[in-house]
Amino acid sequence: MEELFVSAILIYTLISCGCFLLTFFRARKHPYRFLVIGSWTMCAHIVYKLIWIVAADKGQYELPVPFGLAYSMLLYLFAHAYYQMKTVSRWQMLCFSSPFCLHLVLFVIAWLRPQESGWAIGYSSVYYASCILSLLVYATMTVRLYSRSKRPPTPTDVLIRQLTLLYFGLVVLTYLVLYELHAGGSGMGFEVRPMVFLFLAIGFALVLKYRLTRGVPIVDVKARLIDEDNAGLADATVSELPSGLVQHMADVIDKELIQSKLFLNPAVSLDMLSQRTSIPRHQLTQVFNRYYKKAFYSFIAAARTEYAITRIPEMGDTITLDSLSYECGFNSKTSFNRYFKEYTGMTPSEYRSIANQMLHIQQ
Structure with a gap:
C-alpha cells in the first residue's frame, strides 16, 4: 500500500509540474495567462496537500512540492506585462523557470x-530557503512596478497589490516552517505548514473573484478577433450612445x-x-464601430x-523584421506580414x- 501511494504521488507531481512548465512557456505571448496558470497551480498544490492528509502514513515525511x-x-x-506592456523572451522564461x-x-x-x-x-531545507528568497525578490520587484504607476488604481492594480501583500505574509x-523543521517545533502551539495552504486558498479566492468580475481574457487572440468582427456590429445596436459622448470616449481611447502606445502590448x-479607461466593454465596442468604423x-x-x-526607415537594416514584428505587438512574423501587405500592398521586406x-537617393 505504501509503495502504491509513493508511486501515485510521484506520478501526480510529475504530471502537474509538466503541465505547469508546458503552459508556462506557452503563456509568453499571452501574459494574462500567467494569472490563470497561477490559479491552476494553487489548485494542484492544495490537492497535493489533501492527498497527503487522506492517504499518507502517519510516520511518512511530507516532501514539499516545488510549486x-x-x-x-x-x-x-503578470505585473510586468501589465505595467511595462512588454513580453519576455524565451531565454528569460528559461531563466525564470530554472x-x-x-x-x-x-x-x-x-x-x-x-x-x-x-x-x-x-x-x-533548501526548498524553503529558496522560497523565502524567491518571494522576497519577486514581491519587491512587483512593488517597484506598481509604485511607479501614476494612474488611478484599477481592479487589476488592486489584485496585484493584494497578492503581493499575501506573498510578503508567506515569507x-x-x-x-524552516525554523520548525530544524528546531522540531515552532513554539507557537500549532503547526505552521497548514497556514501556508490557507494563504494559498486566499490567493486562489482573490484570483477567482477577479476573473469572475473582470472577465480576464484567456482565449486565443485570433479567436477574439474573429468574434469581434462577427459580433461587434450587433453589440453596437444595444443602448446607442449620443454622438457627443462617442467623441469624448474616442478622445479618451x-x-x-x-x-501611451498600449496598442504595442501583445496582450x-x-x-x-x-x-x-473605466469605459464598459460594450460601450467601447460601439465607439470602435461608430467612430473608427473598425472592430477593435x-x-x-x-x-x-x-x-x-x-x-x-528609422531602423534600416539594423534590426530584423522578425524582431520588428514583436516590437509592434504582433504574436508572429506571419501575422505581421499578412496585416502589413493588406495595409500597404507590399510585404515589410519590399x-x-x-x-x-529612397534614403540612398536623398543622401
Missing part, C-alpha cells in the same frame, strides 16, 4: 531515496491606446482597455502596421527595400 517557487514569479510576470526545474529534480531524487538517508530534510510563514484587449482588433492591427511603417533606396 512554492512559481507563485511570486508568475505574479511578477529554479523550479532544479528543485523538481531534487524533489524526485529525495522522493526516491530512503527517508533515513537525510535527503528529505536536506531538500526541504514570514515560510521562515517559521486615443490618449490611452495610441498616445491588449477590450477588457484591458476597459479597465484603464482590426483597429489594433492597423495601428501596429502604421507604427511599423514609421520604424522601418517596403524596407524601397525605403532604403
